[in-house]
Amino acid sequence: MSNHIGAKPGEIAETVLMPGDPLRAKWIAETFLDDAVCYSTVRNMFGYTGTYQGHRISIQGSGMGMPSASIYTHELLAEYGAKTIVRVGSAGSIQENVNVRDVVIGIGAATDSSMNANRFAGQLHYAPVADYGLLRAAADLAANRDGAPVHVGQILSSDVFYGDSLDTYKRAAEYGVLAVEMEAAALYTLAAKFKARALTICTISDHIFREEALPAEERERTFADMVEIALGAVLV
Numbered sequence: 001m002s003n004h005i006g007a008k009p010g011e012i013a014e015t016v017l018m019p020g021d022p023l024r025a026k027w028i029a030e031t032f033l034d035d036a037v038c039y040s041t042v043r044n045m046f047g048y049t050g051t052y053q054g055h056r057i058s059i060q061g062s063g064m065g066m067p068s069a070s071i072y073t074h075e076l077l078a079e080y081g082a083k084t085i086v087r088v089g090s091a092g093s094i095q096e097n098v099n100v101r102d103v104v105i106g107i108g109a110a111t112d113s114s115m116n117a118n119r120f121a122g123q124l125h126y127a128p129v130a131d132y133g134l135l136r137a138a139a140d141l142a143a144n145r146d147g148a149p150v151h152v153g154q155i156l157s158s159d160v161f162y163g164d165s166l167d168t169y170k171r172a173a174e175y176g177v178l179a180v181e182m183e184a185a186a187l188y189t190l191a192a193k194f195k196a197r198a199l200t201i202c203t204i205s206d207h208i209f210r211e212e213a214l215p216a217e218e219r220e221r222t223f224a225d226m227v228e229i230a231l232g233a234v235l236v
């Protein structure tokens with residue numbers, strides 16, 4: 001067991017899909033994996049291991065925001081030997097042409113978090129990026145399948161869900177950022193530190209400027225396109 005994950009050594013696969021919502025983790029495990037076994041219920045942040053097309057895969061909830069996601073990412077990489085982590089999240093669109101239920105694959109993650117500013121002692125503005133091989137595999141898969149429209153580009157990992165103003169999101173949109181979520185920058189940074197591979201694939205659950213939003217039940221158990229792209233990419 002690590003501090004926050006109740007798995008024994010060897011119970012977690014080298015390849016992990018990581019949704020923020022632990023109930024999305026349960027849905028993914030029960031829907032897409034064969035022989036899924038729950039290895040952790042600590043804090044109700046469920047983790048499962050099973051197989052997908054014969055390959056061993058784990059699904060681990062991360063919770064919301066970079067502090068929580070960093071804890072699970074660190075423990076997966078440092079204590080359980082994970083080598084590949086793909087976040088399968090929800091995100092809010094800030095672009096006119098990126099609609100609710102579209103899928104966004106994050107090349108890189110801008111952030112308003114101070115975590116990396118602290119990490120690099122304020123000396124540089126680190127640019128957290130996806131693993132190129134995973135990114136290419138996911139983008140190629142997305143281009144050759146039917147289903148939800150897929151956009152590939154920069155996302156924004158924010159510490160804030162309920163902000164005071166949308167001004168920064170408007171500026172980010174002008175500079176090409178597609179959508180806002182709350183974990184990718186930390187995931188990409190920690191994967192780089194531990195020489196692992198990481199990617200973030202999100203389904204658009206909200207349109208921030210149009211005030212559109214999907215209900216919780218749909219965020220939990222209907223984002224199959226992104227899961228299929230993630231599972232396909234990790235097998236390439």
Ligand SMILES: O=P(O)(O)O[C@H]1O[C@H](CO)[C@@H](O)[C@H]1O
Pocket residue numbers: 019020021063064065088089090091161180181182183219
């Ligand atoms: O649906 P998940 O994967 O949790 O992702 C998004 O949803 C949460 C906010 O509602 C944040 O964690 C954000 O990143």
Ligand SMILES: O=c1cc[nH]c(=O)[nH]1
Pocket residue numbers: 090091092093161180181182205206208
């Ligand atoms: O608007 C949204 C939707 C999902 N996740 C976010 O961080 N923001």
